[in-house]
Amino acid sequence: MRVEMFVFVVSGAICVAGALGVVLFRNPVHNALSLVATLFGVAVLFVAQGAYFLAAIQVIVYAGAIVVLFLFVIMLLGVDQDDDVRFEPIPGIRIAAVIVGISLLGMSLIALLSSPDVVTGAPSALAPLDPATPDVNRIGAALFTDYIYAFEITAVLLTIAVVGAVMLSRQSPEVPLDTEEFPDGTMASELAIRREETSVADSVDTDGPEPADAEIAADAAGSE
Amino acid sequence: MIVELTQTWYLVLAALIFAIGATGLVIRRNPLVMFMCVELMLNAVNLTFVSFGNMLDDVGGQVFVFFVLVVAAAEVAVGLALVVAITRRRQGATADDLSLMRG
Structure with missing residues (x-):
């Protein structure tokens, strides 16, 4: 019990310090x-409560993917740059x-600590946390x-x-992200259209550039 | 004197993290940091789910953490795409600049 208390205090302190940070x-x-x-602290607390698989997922998905995003x-x-605090x-x-x-914290603490019985539900009969089976099996079965x-x-x-994320963050080909790096006429889509115009002018066919082809080229440029 | 470590301690810690996250969500104006505060609150809820699952001896709490995680990932993906799309159109996108949901 002393070791569990130590783990809880240390990881809880890390959690709260990270949250304040x-x-x-x-x-x-x-x-x-x-x-x-904070995410690592919560992962340690998951391990302390026997949720080993969730701890791994927490580190991989949250700390590995979401924070990197x-x-x-x-x-x-x-x-x-810093927020303007003033x-x-x-x-x-x-x-x-x-x-x-x-x-908010005070209300939660009053609700939690006012009575000794925090949990009012009945213990599970169908999906118990049997320590004999690994928690991955139990989670998967449920x-x-x-x-x-x-x-x-x-x-x-x-x-x-x-x-939705792809649609939102897709850049429209008409608006260059950086006008210094891409001044007018140097966008890949405009270059493609210009190239097509010259090739069309060289050939006998004078229909002008196919709008569908230009659209495809613009799409390809926008997705880069 | 050794204090007994009960499951209530985990719930108290989760409440503390949730309150910090909720306060930060109101205080901060940078949308990215506001998203991080939402993640804090979701993590507090995850901790609560696991603790209650442990108390009631049920795997359902851990399964629910799974769904919360997926929803958090989807929310972050869409939210960060929104931030990218808005920052591309105007500089300095704080929450005050985005009080209207139109251009």
């Missing part, structure tokens, strides 16, 4: 790294937010029997999210 650091890169600390966007957009859109909103957060519809809908949700 996410909120209080001014630089978004520091925020992202603090988030990694955050860092990519931060560095891609160059938004790693500017308050609504006067006193920070103090109000802190009061709301503390009262996921593909009881929760199969939720699983399928999750797959649809991921597909929609990916398509």
Whole structure:
């Protein structure tokens, strides 16, 4: 029990310190790294509670993929400059937010600590956490029997999210990202159209560039 | 004196992380950092799910963490794509600049 207490205190301190870092650091890169600390702390707490598979998923998906996505966007957009802390859109909103957060915490603590019985449900009869079987087996069995519809809908949700992300972040070929690097007439799509115009002018056919071909070229340029 | 480590401690820690995340969501104006605060809150909820699953001796809590994780990943993908699309059109996209959902 003493070891468990030690693990809980250390990883809990890491969690809280990381959470405070996410909120209080001014630089978004520091925020992202603090988030990694919190995610690792939560992963350790998962291990302490026997959710080994979830701990691995937590580290791989959250710390490995999501935070890296955050860092990519931060560095891609160059938004790693500091927030302007002095500017308050609504006067006193920070103090109000802190009061709301503390009262939220207070209400949760009152609800948790007021009675010795936090859990009011009945222990599971169908999917017990039997320590004999690995938790991967238990999660898999539950996921593909009881929760199969939720699983399928999750797959649809991921597909929609990916398509939506691609649609949102796709750059329209008319608007260059960097006008210094790509002044007028040097975009790949415009070059392709110009090349086609010259080749068409060379040939006998004077129909002009096929609009469909130009569109395809523009699409190819935009996806790069 | 050794204090007994009960499951309630995990719930208290999760409540603390959730409150910090909720406060940060209101305080910060950078959309990226606001997303990180949402991730904090989701992680607190995940911790709560695992703790309750442990208390009730049910694997359902761990399965639910799975779904929360998937939804978080989808939310981050779409949200970061939105941030990229907005930042491309105008500089300095804080939450105040984006109070209207149109151009």
